[in-house]
Amino acid sequence: MSKMIPLSEPRLNGKEWTYVKDCLDTGWVSTAGKYVERLENKISSYTKCKYAVAVNSGTSALQIALQLVGVGEDDEVIVPTVTFIAPVNAIRYHRAYPVFMDCDDYYNIDVEKTTDFILKETVFKNGFSINRSTKRKVKAVLPVHVFGNAAKLHELTKLCRKRNIKIVEDATESLGTFYKTGEHSGTLGDVGCLSFNGNKIITAGGGGMILTNTQKYAQRAHYWTTQAKDDALRYIHNDIGFNFRLNNLQAAMGVAQLESLSQILKVKKRNYECYKKLIDSLEGLRLADAPDYAHNNYWMYALQLEKKTYGCDKEALLSRLNDAGIQSRPLWYLNHLQKPFKKCQAYHIKKAKKMLDITLNIPCSATLKQEHIKRIGQFLENKK
Ligand SMILES: Cc1ncc(COP(=O)(O)O)c(C=O)c1O
Structure with missing residues (x-):
């Protein structure tokens, strides 16, 4: 039998060895080190998004993104039924509930049905869109750019702004996809998320990135993903944080991959x-x-x-x-x-x-x- 053809394997023919070796040679193998910031800066300039915060997975990026836009217990988030399950799980990490939406011809969230749902099934009251049937607040829409196909978000973004519904984009599969209007996928909404998992278009062995044009979100993302240190020297923490930071070895690989x-x-x-x-x-x-x-x-x-x-x-x-x-x-x-x-x-x-x-x-x-x-x-x- 001929050799197996894998579904999706990484292509590692750039400077991966050189940069990873540099981490090993210099001893910078954990969450501090020049490659983490380098990857953030390179992703920020590639996507033309003001801020990029490196994390240890796309799933962590989604979890933090939802927290940034204020999703909490008993809120609702509109999410496509056609997606890898990670974004749906991320909603439940906050004890919020998914409202599942149909897909369009490109496997993406059906924007017409989403619009319909917001206009017909929610009522705007005291600054929030309330789901008529569950009485819960619909706090966000979480579109996924499935298989790298850009979801049709321009009109939806306008409606969501009017209805105080935030947009968290799962762009974990769409690094490199740009709208013809110029924006990179994952940068139209409030927060976007990338993944550098092994099967993605580029890989860091694992890892993710939070994208946002809002400075306050970027600062909170960095704070929450690095154990919420208010005084790093004296171990003062005024909030609950996570150990979600990407490490330098992964970032070194990510930088090399981004070059390819x-x-x-x-x-x-x-x-x-x-x-x-x-x-x-x-x-x-x-x-x-x-x-x-x-x-x-x-x-x-x-x-x-x-x-x-x-x-x-x-x-x-x-x-x-x-x-x-x-x-x-x-x-x-x-x-x-x-x-x-x-x-x-x-x-x-x-x-x-x-x-x-x-x-x-x-x-x-x-x-x-x-x-x-x-x-x-x-x-x-x-x-x-
Ligand atoms: C659509 C989608 N969302 C989220 C993720 C999660 O990313 P990660 O594996 O980096 O946690 C993946 C893939 O792994 C994905 O395909």
């Missing part, structure tokens, strides 16, 4: 186009489009299958692909159906169910070669 980002983005786009040509020519299959209002990072590729025409269903194809050493996975199971969230409100979810039925993710690493894509194309063509 433009190259990685080129390869991802080229591979997407190559896949698209092959797959769209096959009956019953297509590669999901990217929104035309943004420059996509093409982080993850979504294969869509029409069972009748293609001749087998998603589950059968998934097994065949994995058996043949082409690592693939289904779309995340819908979060409003997950055990901890079954009782939470879900707003007219329809498209997400369809997308779950027809979608598979196929290998997307920046290490992918043309011969791999050809092999995958041939495999998909040969249905036996």
Whole structure:
């Protein structure tokens, strides 16, 4: 059997060794050291976001982001049902509740339905948007830029501002995705979150970043993620803090990876186009489009299958692909159906169910070669 083609593996051919070795040689291996600030500054200038605060994971970034915008016990946050579960869990870390929203054609939060929900299902009272059915305050919307596709947020941002609903963007999958209007994904709302997990477009082995244009948020983020030190020398803490800071070794890797980002983005786009040509020519299959209002990072590729025409269903194809050493996975199971969230409100979810039925993710690493894509194309063509 040919070698396994992984779904998403890191591409480590820049200065990773050099920078990590520098940390080891100089002894700066923990949360202090020049690479942490260097990564923050580089991300801030790349995304054109005023402040970037480095943390130990995308999940920590989300947890702190929600705290920054004031989400607390018994509040509600509108979140898509189609996403990796991390942002949904982050809502519950604050003892707040998710309100699940449907997805659009790009797997992102359905902005029309979200608008509808805010206008029809909430009432604006004493400065807050109150959910008519639960009587809870809807404090935030948490859109996720799924697979690197930019969520359509410009109009929603205006409505949310009027209704005192904050926007926390999960941009963990969309580093490198810019709207054609110029903004980087994750910088339209109040706070944005990045991840440097191993499967992301660039990796630090693990880690994340909080993005914000609000100085007060940046200061609080730094304070809370470093144990809330009011006097670091005398151990004075006036609030509850967390040990969420990124370490220098991870940041060193992150800096090296960021230097390769433009190259990685080129390869991802080229591979997407190559896949698209092959797959769209096959009956019953297509590669999901990217929104035309943004420059996509093409982080993850979504294969869509029409069972009748293609001749087998998603589950059968998934097994065949994995058996043949082409690592693939289904779309995340819908979060409003997950055990901890079954009782939470879900707003007219329809498209997400369809997308779950027809979608598979196929290998997307920046290490992918043309011969791999050809092999995958041939495999998909040969249905036996
Ligand atoms: C949409 C989404 N949100 C959040 C996360 C969490 O990021 P991390 O693994 O860095 O905690 C991930 C991926 O891991 C993700 O895909």
